[in-house]
Amino acid sequence: xxxxxxxxxxxxxxxxxxxxxxxLLPAVVYILALVGLPLVLAVLYAFSDVTVADPRISxxxxxxxxxxxxxxxxxxxxxxxxxxxxxxxxxxxxIVLLLANILAMVLxxxxxxxxxxxxxxxxxxxxxxxxxxxxxxxxxxxxxxPIDWMMREVGLLGPDTPFGPxxxxxxxxxxxxxxxxVILVHVWRTLPLATVILLAGLTAIPxxxxxxxxxxxxxxxxxxxxxxxxxxxxxxxxxxxxxIIFAFTDLTIALVLTRGGPVNDTQVLASWAxxxxxxxxxxxxxxxxxxxxxxxxxxxxxxxxxxARRAGEETA
Amino acid sequence: MKHPTFxxxxxxxxxxxxxxxxxxxxxxxAPAVNGISLQTTDGEFLVLLGPSGCGKTTLLRxxxxxxxxxxxxxxxxxxxxxxxxxxxxxxAMVFQSYALYPHMNVRNNISFPLKAAxxxxxxxxxxxQWASSILGIDQLLDRKPRQLSGGQRQRVALARALVREPNxxxxxxxxxxxxxxxxASARDELQVFQHEIGTTTIYVTHDQVEAMGLGDRIAVINxxxxxxxxxxxxIYEDPADTFVATFLGSPPMNLVERDGDLVGFRPExxxxxxxxxxDASSWLxxxxxxxxxxxxxxxxxxxxEIDGVRVxxxxxxxxxxxxxxxxxxxxxxxxxxxxxxxxDSGLRRQPAxxxxxxxxxxxxxx
Amino acid sequence: MATTTASxxxxxxEQAGRNRGQRxxxxxxxxxxxxxFALFAALPxxxxxxxxxxxxxxxxxxxxxxxxxxxxxxxxNINLLWNDTSYPTFILNTLLVAVxxxxxxxxxxxxxxYALTRLTGRWGESxxxxxxxxxxxxxxxxxxxxxxxxADLGLQNSKWAMVLVYPTFTIPFCTWLLMGFFRGxxxxxxxxxxxxxxxRIQAIxxxxxxxxxxxxxxxxxxxxTLSLHEFVYALAFVQSSDQKTVSVGVFTELIRGDVFFWxxxxxxxxxxxxxxxxxxxxxxxxxxxxxxxxxxxG
Ligand SMILES: Nc1ncnc2c1ncn2[C@@H]1O[C@H](COP(=O)(O)OP(=O)(O)O)[C@@H](O)[C@H]1O
Ligand SMILES: [Mg+2]
Numbered sequence: 001x002x003x004x005x006x007x008x009x010x011x012x013x014x015x016x017x018x019x020x021x022x023x024l025l026p027a028v029v030y031i032l033a034l035v036g037l038p039l040v041l042a043v044l045y046a047f048s049d050v051t052v053a054d055p056r057i058s059x060x061x062x063x064x065x066x067x068x069x070x071x072x073x074x075x076x077x078x079x080x081x082x083x084x085x086x087x088x089x090x091x092x093x094x095i096v097l098l099l100a101n102i103l104a105m106v107l108x109x110x111x112x113x114x115x116x117x118x119x120x121x122x123x124x125x126x127x128x129x130x131x132x133x134x135x136x137x138x139x140x141x142x143x144x145x146p147i148d149w150m151m152r153e154v155g156l157l158g159p160d161t162p163f164g165p166x167x168x169x170x171x172x173x174x175x176x177x178x179x180x181x182v183i184l185v186h187v188w189r190t191l192p193l194a195t196v197i198l199l200a201g202l203t204a205i206p207x208x209x210x211x212x213x214x215x216x217x218x219x220x221x222x223x224x225x226x227x228x229x230x231x232x233x234x235x236x237x238x239x240x241x242x243x244i245i246f247a248f249t250d251l252t253i254a255l256v257l258t259r260g261g262p263v264n265d266t267q268v269l270a271s272w273a274x275x276x277x278x279x280x281x282x283x284x285x286x287x288x289x290x291x292x293x294x295x296x297x298x299x300x301x302x303x304x305x306x307x308a309r310r311a312g313e314e315t316a
Numbered sequence: 317m318k319h320p321t322f323x324x325x326x327x328x329x330x331x332x333x334x335x336x337x338x339x340x341x342x343x344x345x346a347p348a349v350n351g352i353s354l355q356t357t358d359g360e361f362l363v364l365l366g367p368s369g370c371g372k373t374t375l376l377r378x379x380x381x382x383x384x385x386x387x388x389x390x391x392x393x394x395x396x397x398x399x400x401x402x403x404x405x406x407x408a409m410v411f412q413s414y415a416l417y418p419h420m421n422v423r424n425n426i427s428f429p430l431k432a433a434x435x436x437x438x439x440x441x442x443x444x445q446w447a448s449s450i451l452g453i454d455q456l457l458d459r460k461p462r463q464l465s466g467g468q469r470q471r472v473a474l475a476r477a478l479v480r481e482p483n484x485x486x487x488x489x490x491x492x493x494x495x496x497x498x499x500a501s502a503r504d505e506l507q508v509f510q511h512e513i514g515t516t517t518i519y520v521t522h523d524q525v526e527a528m529g530l531g532d533r534i535a536v537i538n539x540x541x542x543x544x545x546x547x548x549x550x551i552y553e554d555p556a557d558t559f560v561a562t563f564l565g566s567p568p569m570n571l572v573e574r575d576g577d578l579v580g581f582r583p584e585x586x587x588x589x590x591x592x593x594x595d596a597s598s599w600l601x602x603x604x605x606x607x608x609x610x611x612x613x614x615x616x617x618x619x620x621e622i623d624g625v626r627v628x629x630x631x632x633x634x635x636x637x638x639x640x641x642x643x644x645x646x647x648x649x650x651x652x653x654x655x656x657x658x659x660d661s662g663l664r665r666q667p668a669x670x671x672x673x674x675x676x677x678x679x680x681x682x
Numbered sequence: 683m684a685t686t687t688a689s690x691x692x693x694x695x696e697q698a699g700r701n702r703g704q705r706x707x708x709x710x711x712x713x714x715x716x717x718x719f720a721l722f723a724a725l726p727x728x729x730x731x732x733x734x735x736x737x738x739x740x741x742x743x744x745x746x747x748x749x750x751x752x753x754x755x756x757x758x759n760i761n762l763l764w765n766d767t768s769y770p771t772f773i774l775n776t777l778l779v780a781v782x783x784x785x786x787x788x789x790x791x792x793x794x795x796y797a798l799t800r801l802t803g804r805w806g807e808s809x810x811x812x813x814x815x816x817x818x819x820x821x822x823x824x825x826x827x828x829x830x831x832x833a834d835l836g837l838q839n840s841k842w843a844m845v846l847v848y849p850t851f852t853i854p855f856c857t858w859l860l861m862g863f864f865r866g867x868x869x870x871x872x873x874x875x876x877x878x879x880x881x882r883i884q885a886i887x888x889x890x891x892x893x894x895x896x897x898x899x900x901x902x903x904x905x906x907t908l909s910l911h912e913f914v915y916a917l918a919f920v921q922s923s924d925q926k927t928v929s930v931g932v933f934t935e936l937i938r939g940d941v942f943f944w945x946x947x948x949x950x951x952x953x954x955x956x957x958x959x960x961x962x963x964x965x966x967x968x969x970x971x972x973x974x975x976x977x978x979x980g
Pocket of ligand 2: 369372373374
């Protein structure tokens with residue numbers, strides 16, 4: 001063997017500089033090809049005339065400028081969908097934030113059957129959404145809803161009753177009830193996620209801080225407002241941001257529960273994009289509709305980055 | 317040697333050399349290792365001694381191939397190994413934490429390097445037996461690391477290093493995780509073990525007692541540079557600068573100012589009873605102010621001040637304290653025991669005294 | 683003197699009594715609230731199970747109390763689901779898609795997470811957060827252009843389209859998740875392995891991976907359950923019933939126009955929902971650790 005060894009091919013794979021990029025390559029390629037590229041395509045589609053039948057952008061003449069945006073904007077349903085998306089998200093997430101705080105506090109206490117309660121409370125998140133929502137769909141059935149039956153039994157529904165004379169409420173068939181139902185199911189679905197994130201934050205509050213507060217004689221409400229909530233604020237922000245994303249971009253609940261009905265009164269951006277883009281075959285307009293999700297997502301991503309950076313600084 | 321068959325197939329000279337080695341972690345900060353050149357002899361036990369954060373671990377990791385030098389060369393057995401990964405360097409390393417594989421039992425931990433070398437089953441078994449009997453861990457082979465005490469873990473780590481038949485052992489503070497009692501006996505065992513195996517060893521520690529007890533030679537490091545390289549005796553008796561003088565010895569060497577120089581003397585060089593023929597040409601007479609004593613059993617320490625500088629003397633416990641005059645006592649030091657340092661550079665000024673043989677290692681003065 | 687002591691003891695016991703009263707009240711409130719939340723969350727599932735075993739004659743009579751079995755419970759609906767619908771095909775498709783997605787995810791995520799924690803220095807952590815943010819890009823934003831991409835690749839109306847696309851959400855999330863695990867593995871054991879004569883890749887294989895087995899198992903479970911949960915892409919990409927997965931198939935195939943086979947529908951949902959929930963629940967804490975973005979240590 002020679003006295004000095006310079007760059008030896010055999011040891012190429014032992015170098016960080018070689019191995020690092022090599023290891024990252026598949027993930028980066030995957031994400032660029034199937035998230036990055038589609039994201040760009042989403043924008044291109046929105047300015048083009050692609051359809052399911054002809055999904056290719058082949059040349060300049062496939063671009064139509066702001067035609068799609070003009071078309072969807074002039075459509076009454078789109079504006080309904082836009083408003084619904086915002087309203088459903090805001091209302092459901094205010095409720096989620098409130099309930100999640102209560103539920104997290106309950107789950108941080110010790111009591112009999114806690115594991116079971118935890119399992120049940122998490123079901124809406126741990127089961128496939130589409131299947132869980134089917135359960136609600138059936139519970140809110142126009143004829144066989146058990147809620148209707150109970151209301152009939154106690155004399156709230158039926159001939160000569162406050163909600164009568166109909167024998168059914170038609171939960172998913174009347175505008176306001178259907179909108180309420182969609183919000184309710186959103187709460188039901190995102191509550192577990194927000195709760196467990198908060199719970200993680202709650203259990204991370206050092207015991208000695210709580211002990212010190214107990215010794216200082218701080219009562220329940222004082223502890224809540226002066227210790228728990230301020231310490232939980234960053235993690236609450238994380239929980240809220242995730243919950244907002246899931247609620248804001250949801251398609252499943254709107255589709256399975258109401259299919260956007262009655263008369264598009266529960267249509268949201270995602271479902272309307274689906275109906276236009278996939279069912280209606282107009283990929284271009286569908287993409288343009290979905291693109292309206294983007295500003296909110298970008299804002300949330302930036303907020304997340306800030307939070308993560310701050311957390312990083314505190315740990316460092 | 318109990319097992320003479322060992323080390324027969326060694327073909328390279330197991331000598332480690334670094335040439336002007338530099339490691340700079342961050343572009344702005346000071347280098348962790350700042351131009352270290354040293355050379356071991358074959359079979360030597362070399363200790364890297366220095367305060368925490370001085371760059372010992374970084375130096376050792378560069379020799380092991382775990383860290384890439386910013387500049388400079390590393391040679392193992394006269395071969396530049398800068399670009400070789402650790403596995404191609406034929407070294408064994410014992411980490412401070414021992415780094416036992418938590419998912420393997422002791423037997424598999426020890427045989428892990430042998431499997432890498434693709435030895436056959438019988439040979440592996442034989443070597444595991446051999447190493448574990450040398451280190452007295454035959455009984456522990458089926459245990460998992462978490463079922464072992466600190467001392468047992470250290471032995472397993474040594475056994476794993478041993479079976480590799482390395483050119484060099486690299487040990488990074490291997491005793492620091494043991495309690496004080498275990499540490500003393502482990503130090504002793506380690507020395508016996510190394511003499512028996514005869515493999516070149518580079519040993520990192522910040523503990524001067526370990527360094528003095530174990531090292532054939534010691535490299536004293538501070539701020540990423542070698543301050544002195546020599547035998548324990550040289551390092552102790554003839555420190556190359558004030559850093560080495562005050563880093564070794566407990567209490568460390570006293571340094572008082574005389575005629576614009578720093579005069580150093582060890583606490584044990586101080587005499588309380590003036591020698592009978594104590595003429596000024598061979599004895600230095602000083603006066604210790606505000607003297608007080610601390611009784612330690614076999615000896616006692618006398619603390620005091622000379623020109624506002626703290627001075628400590630160590631004398632036999634039976635030595636009577638001379639008469640106080642307002643806390644002032646006279647002391648004498650044999651001039652042969654004095655070490656003169658330049659006040660500004662801190663470097664040794666006067667050549668080494670005759671009582672100490674001159675260092676064969678040129679690096680010592682570098 | 684005596685009176686002050688007496689009154690002091692009195693207020694003391696009074697206070698203790700009040701404290702105890704408050705504590706009992708607190709417990710009662712706790713149990714009531716916990717039960718309330720559990721009921722709200724589990725109601726649709728309880729309803730599914732109840733419905734599954736109802737006979738037609740019982741179910742479709744509005745006057746019947748829907749909370750009890752007026753006619754004896756029956757297995758008929760499950761038999762129907764199993765023998766007369768495409769449900770078994772949905773199940774097989776779902777499992778096939780999920781398993782292949784898991785394999786792809788593992789193959790991509792393990793090296794990526796390793797590189798980001800070990801090989802890329804300071805910017806690895808930032809890049810990791812960026813990759814995690816990709817998880818936040820929702821399917822509803824991508825499903826339309828991806829429909830075009832899938833068609834271009836000749837995968838329209840095929841379950842392989844799902845296999846191709848699902849890793850876009852499993853990879854970002856699981857990379858982030860696994861980075862947390864790799865960070866916990868002491869560097870020294872793989873350095874030791876490299877000293878002991880192994881190459882970096884061998885060292886990873888023989889030390890880092892065995893030690894982070896729980897992390898890898900978590901990745902398997904999550905990519906599996908996330909695949910099972912997916913609805914949007916499945917709905918957009920696939921139209922024939924022999925290619926559908928459960929979450930879409932049940933919704934689109936078991937409801938024929940206005941005819942609902944309610945019991946079978948509920949059986950179909952419950953049969954998948956509960957096993958998935960159990961699996962998910964078991965690993966949830968790790969999942970949450972990923973979601974908290976390091977804002978919570980622990
Ligand atoms: N991976 C690293 N990145 C940045 N700085 C480091 C790294 N490793 C060590 N250092 C710095 O280099 C200096 C020397 O460290 P080290 O070699 O571990 O010292 P010792 O082992 O003598 O205590 C220290 O200041 C330490 O902070
Ligand atoms: Mg060190």
